[in-house]
Amino acid sequence: MSVIAAGLGNLSDQEGRSLVLVLAASSLGAFLSHYHARIALPTVVVEIVLGMVIGPQVLDIAEVTSYVSFLSNIGLALLFFFAGLEAIQKRVPRLDLRRGTAGWGISLAIALTVGGLLQGAGLDAEWWLLGVALSTTSLGTLVPILSDRGLLATPLGKAVLGTGVAGEFWPIVVISVFLTSVYGAVTEVLLLILFGAIVMGAATVALRARPSRMLRVLQETVHTTGQFAVRTSIFLLAVLVVFAARAGFEFVLGAFAAGLLVGLVLESPEGAIVRMRLEGIGFGFLIPVYFVVTGMTFDLDSFLTVNGLALGVAFLALLLVVRGASSLLWLRQLGRQETLGLAMFGATGLPLIVAIVGIAVDRSAVSTSVGASLIGAGMISVLLFPLVGLRVVSGHPVATGREPASSSAADEY
Numbered sequence: 173m174s175v176i177a178a179g180l181g182n183l184s185d186q187e188g189r190s191l192v193l194v195l196a197a198s199s200l201g202a203f204l205s206h207y208h209a210r211i212a213l214p215t216v217v218v219e220i221v222l223g224m225v226i227g228p229q230v231l232d233i234a235e236v237t238s239y240v241s242f243l244s245n246i247g248l249a250l251l252f253f254f255a256g257l258e259a260i261q262k263r264v265p266r267l268d269l270r271r272g273t274a275g276w277g278i279s280l281a282i283a284l285t286v287g288g289l290l291q292g293a294g295l296d297a298e299w300w301l302l303g304v305a306l307s308t309t310s311l312g313t314l315v316p317i318l319s320d321r322g323l324l325a326t327p328l329g330k331a332v333l334g335t336g337v338a339g340e341f342w343p344i345v346v347i348s349v350f351l352t353s354v355y356g357a358v359t360e361v362l363l364l365i366l367f368g369a370i371v372m373g374a375a376t377v378a379l380r381a382r383p384s385r386m387l388r389v390l391q392e393t394v395h396t397t398g399q400f401a402v403r404t405s406i407f408l409l410a411v412l413v414v415f416a417a418r419a420g421f422e423f424v425l426g427a428f429a430a431g432l433l434v435g436l437v438l439e440s441p442e443g444a445i446v447r448m449r450l451e452g453i454g455f456g457f458l459i460p461v462y463f464v465v466t467g468m469t470f471d472l473d474s475f476l477t478v479n480g481l482a483l484g485v486a487f488l489a490l491l492l493v494v495r496g497a498s499s500l501l502w503l504r505q506l507g508r509q510e511t512l513g514l515a516m517f518g519a520t521g522l523p524l525i526v527a528i529v530g531i532a533v534d535r536s537a538v539s540t541s542v543g544a545s546l547i548g549a550g551m552i553s554v555l556l557f558p559l560v561g562l563r564v565v566s567g568h569p570v571a572t573g574r575e576p577a578s579s580s581a582a583d584e585y
Contacts, residue, residue: 223467
């Protein structure tokens with residue numbers, strides 16, 4: 173206890189207050205997003221708004237200290253870790269996944285073209301980063317909404333899964349490759365290929381070689397304080413994050429690769445329990461800190477200007493055009509009405525937009541004002557597009573009852 177007290181004693185009054193307020197905002201965000209049974213508010217949106225409220229541009233009662241920043245960076249790594257985990261464990265039918273990937277390729281081509289035109293017109297942002305940000309989909313926001321309506325097992329639900337997994341998986345891969353090739357050199361690109369080969373090799377070994385003693389330890393500790401699988405998953409995350417960073421890549425690539433690898437290994441009866449433990453660490457503690465900090469650093473003044481709002485509306489429309497175009501691949505299967513609904517669902521994006529903007533701003537590849545408009549458009553998309561999509565396919569407003577037994581913590585994001 174004396175060690176803990178000494179560590180906390182090193183915190184200044186401002187640092188201690190900021191840490192407590194960030195954690196309070198994280199807790200309050202989870203409460204408010206579920207406060208009213210008839211109003212669906214994505215948790216991530218509430219967390220960002222609360223971050224704005226306690227941040228320097230509203231109440232100015234908390235700041236991003238070194239302690240808070242450290243927790244936020246771990247939260248970002250875990251966000252990409254769970255994106256990798258989701259890509260493996262959603263078990264999307266191969267046909268829908270292939271069609272979703274093809275549709276995402278169409279979206280990316282449109283988005284990169286738009287990004288190039290915007291940069292050429294003088295927008296303070298790298299064209300390819302704009303393109304990748306506009307081509308994302310927030311599958312975690314959509315899954316519980318579709319589950320509540322019983323749509324997840326329908327052809328429309330499978331199409332949303334195919335679109336959503338592609339809209340989460342491929343943007344992470346592309347941004348990692350682009351960041352390496354644009355800001356790196358040939359050596360880094362070769363190292364990236366080597367990194368991928370190492371991850372694939374590790375996955376193959378993990379799937380084929382399941383030592384009986386290791387499985388026994390996993391089974392014996394999954395319900396005890398040992399938690400071997402949880403500790404090993406966190407260890408693997410740390411190893412791949414550090415390896416990716418030391419090799420000159422974005423650390424989120426290592427986090428995403430760790431999620432893919434852990435997702436493959438958790439294909440066992442104990443896997444669901446291990447995942448629940450990991451989600452408790454990620455979505456119960458660190459990932460909300462990242463989104464609260466995003467709100468604290470959000471350039472609200474720039475966003476609330478005429479130009480900022482106009483750009484936000486333009487980005488919102490572009491999200492619908494860019495991601496909505498991919499839904500046309502399902503037109504023959506779904507018909508016009510459900511294809512329009514799929515376009516609305518596919519255009520729903522926020523968590524990866526926030527992450528991409530954060531990386532881009534750190535590299536001075538996107539200005540804070542443009543980043544604020546992008547994030548603002550993403551926030552509106554998760555509030556508006558799913559509601560409109562459900563209205564289109566069902567003809568009446570969305571019901572917002574939850575499905576706690578079948579939805580994971582990741583599905584809230």
